[in-house]
Amino acid sequence: MIITQAQLTNYRSYAACALAPCEGVNVLLGDNGQGKTNVLEALYLCCTGRSHRTRQDRELIRWGEDFASVKVESQRRDGSHQVEIILPALGRRKLKIAGQEASKSGELMGHVTGVLFSPEDLRTVKDGPAERRRFVDMALSQIRPAYYYALQRYARALKQRNEVLKAAAAQHALLNTLDSWDEQLAAAGAELMRHRREYIAKLSVQAGETHREISDGREQLEIRYAPSVTLGDDVQSNLDALFAARDNDLRRMTTSVGAHRDDVLLLIGGRDVRAYGSQGQQRTAALAMRLSELDVMRETMGEWPMLMLDDVMSELDPSRRRQLVSHLKGIQTFITCTDPDDLAGAEVGRAWRVSGGELTKA
Numbered sequence: 270m271i272i273t274q275a276q277l278t279n280y281r282s283y284a285a286c287a288l289a290p291c292e293g294v295n296v297l298l299g300d301n302g303q304g305k306t307n308v309l310e311a312l313y314l315c316c317t318g319r320s321h322r323t324r325q326d327r328e329l330i331r332w333g334e335d336f337a338s339v340k341v342e343s344q345r346r347d348g349s350h351q352v353e354i355i356l357p358a359l360g361r362r363k364l365k366i367a368g369q370e371a372s373k374s375g376e377l378m379g380h381v382t383g384v385l386f387s388p389e390d391l392r393t394v395k396d397g398p399a400e401r402r403r404f405v406d407m408a409l410s411q412i413r414p415a416y417y418y419a420l421q422r423y424a425r426a427l428k429q430r431n432e433v434l435k436a437a438a439a440q441h442a443l444l445n446t447l448d449s450w451d452e453q454l455a456a457a458g459a460e461l462m463r464h465r466r467e468y469i470a471k472l473s474v475q476a477g478e479t480h481r482e483i484s485d486g487r488e489q490l491e492i493r494y495a496p497s498v499t500l501g502d503d504v505q506s507n508l509d510a511l512f513a514a515r516d517n518d519l520r521r522m523t524t525s526v527g528a529h530r531d532d533v534l535l536l537i538g539g540r541d542v543r544a545y546g547s548q549g550q551q552r553t554a555a556l557a558m559r560l561s562e563l564d565v566m567r568e569t570m571g572e573w574p575m576l577m578l579d580d581v582m583s584e585l586d587p588s589r590r591r592q593l594v595s596h597l598k599g600i601q602t603f604i605t606c607t608d609p610d611d612l613a614g615a616e617v618g619r620a621w622r623v624s625g626g627e628l629t630k631a
């Protein structure tokens with residue numbers, strides 16, 4: 270999949286900006302704070318429906334304007350696609366697919382697909398489970414729309430169940446509704462678990478190989494699914510776990526088990542990288558995870574997603590940088606950097622200079 274056109278309107282620092290990227294390496298060059306990441310963020314928004322920096326649509330709208338929009342055209346093996354996301358300052362966002370208004374947010378998935386590497390990736394390794402769930406959710410939503418819908422159903426049921434848990438102390442009659450929320454949560458949860466287990470198993474195989482290459486065969490990385498429900502991936506196991514936790518959940522007024530508490534373990538030589546890894550090992554693990562995400566997406570979709578490298582070159586030592594550049598063949602790539610020397614010999618197809626919210630061809 271490649272992006273052939275992108276158009277930003279009132280998006281962050283851009284009043285209007287259009288670019289026609291090449292199918293190889295595209296470079297955005299400029300000083301800090303000039304608007305490089307804003308472009309990648311807009312592209313990522315079209316892949317996942319989310320910014321990687323904020324959950325507030327408001328922040329994406331150029332100051333003083335009453336809407337923002339991003340329109341992207343892509344070329345896939347099955348033909349050309351077009352998505353447009355319109356973010357009004359007031360009211361709900363609008364989504365257009367091939368010019369037609371779409372009613373469900375999940376219709377966005379699969380038209381534009383991409384993997385983003387950013388300096389914050391280290392958080393996937395270092396931070397708590399939420400970051401790793403997000404890593405898995407963002408990839409799976411793009412390659413499996415059913416997963417995205419299951420996530421939505423799960424989030425809704427979870428919110429309702431938690432509201433009941435909070436209100437039940439005062440309104441005992443509400444307890445009768447818990448069974449039905451448990452059922453919905455268990456059904457969506459089981460679906461999430463099955464997809465996660467399959468995806469993480471594939472990821473682990475790829476990441477193991479990639480990591481061996483990057484670490485010159487010295488270390489073995491393993492990515493392991495650590496589900497919150499350990500009885501099994503089926504609906505009944507989820508139901509049983511929710512039921513077993515119910516009294517405790519009522520006391521604590523929150524749901525303590527289920528897919529929203531899943532984790533993904535990263536192990537080097539069997540040890541948790543998060544707790545025991547050196548800074549270098551954590552960086553390498555983060556890089557291996559992203560590269561494997563790329564590989565698994567290709568395997569699943571039958572074509573490469575595009576790749577975005579936000580300021581990552583300068584963060585890597587020369588050998589990891591070379592590893593990364595050697596992976597770029599045949600993949601449409603967007604690289605941001607402040608210094609062209611960071612490109613480490615990558616064959617640049619098109620380049621832009623980014624300054625004060627404007628792009629000019631370099």
Ligand SMILES: Nc1ncnc2c1ncn2[C@@H]1O[C@H](COP(=O)(O)OP(=O)(O)O)[C@@H](O)[C@H]1O
Pocket residue numbers: 280281282283299300301302303304305306307308327328329330331332623
């Ligand atoms: N909603 C917004 N409206 C206008 N400008 C914005 C908005 N959000 C961020 N900016 C501007 O965008 C710039 C940051 O852009 P960014 O893409 O992160 O820069 P970089 O080139 O360092 O990646 C800052 O100058 C900031 O003031």
Ligand SMILES: [Mg+2]
Pocket residue numbers: 302305306307579580
């Ligand atoms: Mg930036």
